[in-house]
Amino acid sequence: MSRVINFSAGPAGLPIEVLEQVRDELLDWHGAGMGVMEMSHRGKQFGAILETAEADLRELMGIPSNYRVLFLQGGATLQFAMVPINLMRGRQSADYLVTGSWSKKALGEARRLAGARIVADTEAEAFTRAPEQHELALDPNAAYLHYCSNETIYGVEFPYVPETGDVPLVADMSSHILSRPVDVSRYGLIYAGAQKNIGPVGVTVVIVREDLLGEPFPGMPLMLDYATYANNDSMYNTPPTFPIYVAGLVFQWLKRQGGLAGIERRNIEKSSLLYDYIDGSAFYSNPVRREDRSRMNVPFTLARPELDARFIEEAGRAGIEQIKGHKSVGGMRASIYNPMPLEGVRALVDFMADFERRNG
Numbered sequence: 472m473s474r475v476i477n478f479s480a481g482p483a484g485l486p487i488e489v490l491e492q493v494r495d496e497l498l499d500w501h502g503a504g505m506g507v508m509e510m511s512h513r514g515k516q517f518g519a520i521l522e523t524a525e526a527d528l529r530e531l532m533g534i535p536s537n538y539r540v541l542f543l544q545g546g547a548t549l550q551f552a553m554v555p556i557n558l559m560r561g562r563q564s565a566d567y568l569v570t571g572s573w574s575k576k577a578l579g580e581a582r583r584l585a586g587a588r589i590v591a592d593t594e595a596e597a598f599t600r601a602p603e604q605h606e607l608a609l610d611p612n613a614a615y616l617h618y619c620s621n622e623t624i625y626g627v628e629f630p631y632v633p634e635t636g637d638v639p640l641v642a643d644m645s646s647h648i649l650s651r652p653v654d655v656s657r658y659g660l661i662y663a664g665a666q667k668n669i670g671p672v673g674v675t676v677v678i679v680r681e682d683l684l685g686e687p688f689p690g691m692p693l694m695l696d697y698a699t700y701a702n703n704d705s706m707y708n709t710p711p712t713f714p715i716y717v718a719g720l721v722f723q724w725l726k727r728q729g730g731l732a733g734i735e736r737r738n739i740e741k742s743s744l745l746y747d748y749i750d751g752s753a754f755y756s757n758p759v760r761r762e763d764r765s766r767m768n769v770p771f772t773l774a775r776p777e778l779d780a781r782f783i784e785e786a787g788r789a790g791i792e793q794i795k796g797h798k799s800v801g802g803m804r805a806s807i808y809n810p811m812p813l814e815g816v817r818a819l820v821d822f823m824a825d826f827e828r829r830n831g
């Protein structure tokens with residue numbers, strides 16, 4: 472078996488220890504005589520898996536007791552709709568920050584369903600920075616403020632948590648959840664699809680303050696009402712059992728890494744190595760304002776874009792895969808989520824230096 476150095480933006484690489492444990496337990500989970508994919512979600516075995524996963528996530532993120540943890544399907548994209556459906560609560564409009572493709576999509580969905588106002592929009596600056604707090608003229612009557620705390624495609628990560636007073640703050644944390652400590656009490660609702668930094672695609676995590684539950688638009692399907700999940704321990708219908716199980720193993724792996732403070736130190740080390748190299752080179756560049764650069768997604772361009780295809784091909788021969796940038800940005804993107812080891816980033820930097828020597 473040989474494994475590549477995987478820079479995919481998502482679905483992304485998982486910790487090797489987790490994959491090995493999944494392999495070892497695939498046919499017989501803890502002596503059950505069956506694997507997790509084959510067991511009833513109502514049985515005590517899966518019940519224990521779900522309970523442990525939630526408890527470990529609560530411990531890792533320090534989730535206060537007045538917040539509920541929900542496991543849903545539909546990806547972060549369904550949350551673009553579920554957030555307005557559940558949180559408008561009779562208000563006229565919600566506030567949105569537009570800082571990249573994902574928050575723009577969230578705004579579009581909100582506008583299909585309700586009133587949504589743009590508070591800040593950095594598209595004219597090619598989504599190369601996060602707006603600062605003083606630029607945010609918030610509506611005190613807004614139902615909530617929605618933002619994407621890490622824009623996966625443009626590589627922009629908010630270095631601060633927006634202050635919203637009494638207006639609930641809602642964050643799409645899909646691509647950097649669990650990469651650094653977070654003060655959950657600052658938020659009304661946090662959501663994240665799993666396939667970037669949590670586990671396999673198929674489960675979406677929602678962390679919601681209890682007082683925000685229970686007033687969706689009238690006539691909504693039960694499956695679009697957060698309370699349906701909260702009142703049934705995420706088991707109103709069959710939950711995505713296997714992704715929840717693997718996510719639970721990732722949470723245990725994170726605890727062994729020293730929790731979110733431990734993984735943050737490694738993420739700073741990894742991302743600094745790459746950004747420092749890019750900044751010191753005349754051949755590669757990253758357009759994002761320094762303080763807003765993502766520790767998870769590092770887009771970069773080559774001084775001679777005609778070399779992009781050759782870069783990707785030669786990288787592949789060096790075991791470096793899924794490095795091509797998103798089509799809307801071009802160039803390359805190295806996604807270096809929690810499981811990416813420092814040696815993986817070092818191998819990328821070594822390859823980049825070698826490529827620059829030969830082509831610069």
Ligand SMILES: *Cc1c(COP(=O)(O)O)cnc(C)c1O
Nearest residue numbers: 546547548573623643645646664
């Ligand atoms: C990947 C991603 C999404 C979309 O996730 P799906 O699971 O495909 O719905 C939304 N927001 C952010 C920040 C993402 O990185």
